[in-house]
Amino acid sequence: MPERAAISVRRIGHVTVEGVLRLGYAARFIALTLLHSGTSFRRLRLVIRELYFTGVLSLIIIVVSGLFVGMVLGFQGFQTLQTYGSESALGVLVALSLVRELGPVVSALLFASRAGSAMTAEIGLMKATEQLSAMEMMAVDPIARVVAPRFWAGVISMPLLAAMFSAMGVFGGYLVGVVLIGVDEGSFWSQMQNAVDFREDIVNGVIKSFVFGIAVTSIALFEGYDAPPTAEGVSGATTRTVVTSSLAILGLDFILTSFMFRGA
Amino acid sequence: MLDLWVGLFVCAGIGALLVLALKVGNMSGFSAADTYQLYANFDNIGGLKPRAPVKSAGVVVGRVAEITFNNDRFTARVALRIEKNFKFPTDTTASILTSGLLGEQYVGLEGGGDDKTLAPGDTLKLTQSAVVLEKLISQFLYSKAAEGDSKK
Numbered sequence: 001m002p003e004r005a006a007i008s009v010r011r012i013g014h015v016t017v018e019g020v021l022r023l024g025y026a027a028r029f030i031a032l033t034l035l036h037s038g039t040s041f042r043r044l045r046l047v048i049r050e051l052y053f054t055g056v057l058s059l060i061i062i063v064v065s066g067l068f069v070g071m072v073l074g075f076q077g078f079q080t081l082q083t084y085g086s087e088s089a090l091g092v093l094v095a096l097s098l099v100r101e102l103g104p105v106v107s108a109l110l111f112a113s114r115a116g117s118a119m120t121a122e123i124g125l126m127k128a129t130e131q132l133s134a135m136e137m138m139a140v141d142p143i144a145r146v147v148a149p150r151f152w153a154g155v156i157s158m159p160l161l162a163a164m165f166s167a168m169g170v171f172g173g174y175l176v177g178v179v180l181i182g183v184d185e186g187s188f189w190s191q192m193q194n195a196v197d198f199r200e201d202i203v204n205g206v207i208k209s210f211v212f213g214i215a216v217t218s219i220a221l222f223e224g225y226d227a228p229p230t231a232e233g234v235s236g237a238t239t240r241t242v243v244t245s246s247l248a249i250l251g252l253d254f255i256l257t258s259f260m261f262r263g264a
Numbered sequence: 265m266l267d268l269w270v271g272l273f274v275c276a277g278i279g280a281l282l283v284l285a286l287k288v289g290n291m292s293g294f295s296a297a298d299t300y301q302l303y304a305n306f307d308n309i310g311g312l313k314p315r316a317p318v319k320s321a322g323v324v325v326g327r328v329a330e331i332t333f334n335n336d337r338f339t340a341r342v343a344l345r346i347e348k349n350f351k352f353p354t355d356t357t358a359s360i361l362t363s364g365l366l367g368e369q370y371v372g373l374e375g376g377g378d379d380k381t382l383a384p385g386d387t388l389k390l391t392q393s394a395v396v397l398e399k400l401i402s403q404f405l406y407s408k409a410a411e412g413d414s415k416k
Contacts, residue, residue, distance in 0.1 A: 052266050
């Protein structure tokens with residue numbers, strides 16, 4: 001019995017040490033990526049190629065879900081606001097919730113599952129088929145050639161996607177609120193413009209999505225680079241990317257929100 | 265071909281940001297350059313918050329810049345940032361009002377008849393505090409009770 005207890009204690013220690021080791025490896029990996037980013041700006045074509053795969057191909061899911069989230073917000077917000085007789089504040093509700101929270105967070109979650117998982121699978125498979133080792137043999141640094149362009153493509157496209165999500169959401173809210181239900185159009189827009197501040201709301205939303213972009217792409221790239229070079233390893237790494245980056249987005253969102261919107 | 269799509273994507277993203285800034289947000293807000301500050305002391309500011317509008321005759325003429333506590337006189341000192349092209353006479357009254365029944369609170373300015381106008385950094389002398397509902401109710405109850413006493 002004491003032996004079994006010793007084993008479980010040892011396992012806790014093992015898992016902890018392993019986790020800290022992996023975190024350190026990840027930090028070193030990200031630092032290396034940043035150090036080797038020079039090449040991606042000298043050869044912009046690499047970044048543009050990745051921007052196409054991470055940004056342009058994620059566009060449809062972002063635009064469609066933004067539209068629908070906005071339309072649902074329009075319905076639900078109208079239902080609730082109607083009980084207080086303040087339907088004209090629908091624009092404020094839709095715009096603030098999208099620009100501050102839903103835009104950055106939901107588009108980052110979609111981005112993690114649409115583009116992040118693809119990144120992990122691609123790099124994991126490159127590693128499994130020893131393409132990365134082949135590059136090293138040819139004196140091409142795989143971090144500079146493969147990882148860094150993907151990192152910058154993700155960081156650039158995330159804020160743009162979040163902005164499109166929010167804009168489409170506001171349009172969806174307008175469609176349902178003004179066109180379908182018949183809230184007064186003037187008060188919809190003017191109350192929204194009175195309540196939404198450029199610096200406090202929109203810039204903070206962009207900062208949020210920028211941070212999420214860094215987090216999601218770093219996690220996706222590291223999981224791919226660190227994946228065991230087997231079919232099972234790559235699939236496990238892809239799953240871990242989606243789970244870890246979703247949790248990271250929600251955790252970071254809580255921290256950023258508590259700094260940005262305390263009271264006032 | 266790839267470049268075209270990426271270019272369109274970046275343009276659409278920046279366009280969405282512009283739409284957010286111009287149509288959804290209030291980009292044409294007051295910047296620090298074309299405003300001046302006035303101060304007002306209130307006994308009670310109620311639920312007034314920084315960035316609340318300052319209105320005169322219902323028109324927004326500025327924003328609340330800062331709210332501090334004056335420890336010598338136990339009053340609230342509210343800094344108002346007023347747009348430069350609006351001038352107010354020295355006997356202007358500042359009062360804290362509420363828009364609608366449950367709406368946000370704002371500062372209302374009511375111009376007087378003085379010829380001289382307030383200079384940047386001046387303090388408004390005439391102020392009216394926010395209405396505190398509890399005080400209003402207790403006043404009403406006391407006056408009712410007093411009425412009842414006098415009738416007996």
